[in-house]
Amino acid sequence: MATIKVNGVDRQFDGDPDTPLLWFVRDQLDLTGTKYGCGTGLCGACTVHLDDVAVRGCLATVADADGKTVTTIEGLSETGDHPVQVAWRDQNVPQCGFCQAGQIMQAASLLSANPNPSEQEILDEMQGNICRCGCYQRIVTAVRQASTGA
Ligand code: FES
Ligand code: FES
Known part of the structure; x- marks a missing residue:
């Protein structure tokens, strides 16, 4: 079981730890602001922050994020005024x-x-x-x- 703090909220995932972070945030958490483009780390559409550093959500896995903090576009600013x-x-x-x-x-x-x-x-x-x-x-x-x- 992986525990990941996403946009300030602790979330659990008990599926395959090799699941891309992108699918976790989009399909499990319904945070669809993060987009799927190439799926191979070449376009940046899936970029999220992992412990405040930009990573490609299609390459980073749930296991990579276990115990860490993830921020998606929905969590960058509560009011959209970053x-x-x-x-x-x-x-x-x-x-x-x-x-x-x-x-x-x-x-x-x-x-x-x-x-x-x-x-x-x-x-x-x-x-x-x-x-x-x-x-x-x-x-x-x-x-x-x-x-x-x-
Ligand atoms: S979907 Fe293109 S870099 Fe991740
Ligand atoms: S791909 Fe259309 S605004 Fe960048």
Whole structure:
């Protein structure tokens, strides 16, 4: 039995410990903001925080998260006003929206580790998050706004 604190609430899982974290949060907990894209760690749509660090939910397993803290887009801010979310709205970042939860979680993880990243550091951090709508310029602008250097 795995116990994982998800968005501040202790949750149990007694299935296969190799189950991807993505399926645990989406199918068991109904937290469907986290998206399935490629399933192979290549797109970032499934990004969540594991102990405050961005991970790919399709690669991390329930066993990896046992005893740890997971945050999904639903838990990033109770009121939806995390600085990254505010900047996303200000910059009108999303187009279709599919990649956006992953983008926001990746950006929030970056800023929690490095509150004032350079443009290159933003590009390096965000490069694994694919946006098929091509919102990349607005993503970088929004991360800059959300950083202390905006
Ligand atoms: S679905 Fe996990 S990286 Fe694409
Ligand atoms: S907004 Fe459509 S995939 Fe990024």
